[in-house]
Amino acid sequence: MISILGAVTQIEIRPTRYGAPVARKLIAELMADLAERYGDSDATPIEAVEFDPPDGGFFVAYLDGAAVGCGGWRSFGGSEEVAEIKRVYTSADGRGKGVARAVMTALETDARAHGRVRAILETGLAQPEAIALYQAIGYQLIENFGHYRDKPGCRSFGRTL
Numbered sequence: 001m002i003s004i005l006g007a008v009t010q011i012e013i014r015p016t017r018y019g020a021p022v023a024r025k026l027i028a029e030l031m032a033d034l035a036e037r038y039g040d041s042d043a044t045p046i047e048a049v050e051f052d053p054p055d056g057g058f059f060v061a062y063l064d065g066a067a068v069g070c071g072g073w074r075s076f077g078g079s080e081e082v083a084e085i086k087r088v089y090t091s092a093d094g095r096g097k098g099v100a101r102a103v104m105t106a107l108e109t110d111a112r113a114h115g116r117v118r119a120i121l122e123t124g125l126a127q128p129e130a131i132a133l134y135q136a137i138g139y140q141l142i143e144n145f146g147h148y149r150d151k152p153g154c155r156s157f158g159r160t161l
Contacts, residue, residue: 011099012062013106018048018072022060026070030089037126044147046086050074056083057110061090061099068094071103073111076120083111083161084146085121088130100133112161119161122146125153 016023031041051058051072061069071088085107090099108119120142123130139157148154 010064011097011102013059013102014062015110016058016060016070018046018051018058020060022067023058023070026060026067026089026091027087029091030070030087033089038124038153042147044086046074051086054114057107057114058087059103059106059110061094061103061106063094063097063099066093067091069099069103071100071107073107073116073119075116080115081117083107083114083116083119085119088121100130101137104133104137108161117161118158120145120156120158122148122154122156124148124151124155131155131157 035041050056051074056072056074058072059070060067063069069090071085073083073085076082076084085104088100088103088107090103111119119139121134121139122145123134125131134157139159142156142158144150144154144156146154146156149156
């Protein structure tokens, strides 16, 4: 568990199974958000077991006791060096309060603890706030990869951990 104290709130990050009810609720909110932005939710093939240690991790962020964000990492293509970050999301109640940044810190810390030396992720142009966050914390554009690599709005990022 990681706690980050803010001026008036506390963000707590807890490891959680990808299939846990709290995770499923947040992922459903994420899919609804993506559908609103892109016309459809994320169709990237994912199995919950991919986010189980030591080859992955999934975390839920709590703000003043309420679940307001999540994110996970999984080994990319079976690599023991590269973590792919997925399902980073902050609910409306948590936005603008550092939740996504705290989730990213937890994901990177956990991936590094499991031997990963690089993190990659993919997002899209309809998520400018995500792109801004990733760039602010040191991610740089890389060649597109993954399920949406050939879509015109796809943007892939990576960084050394």
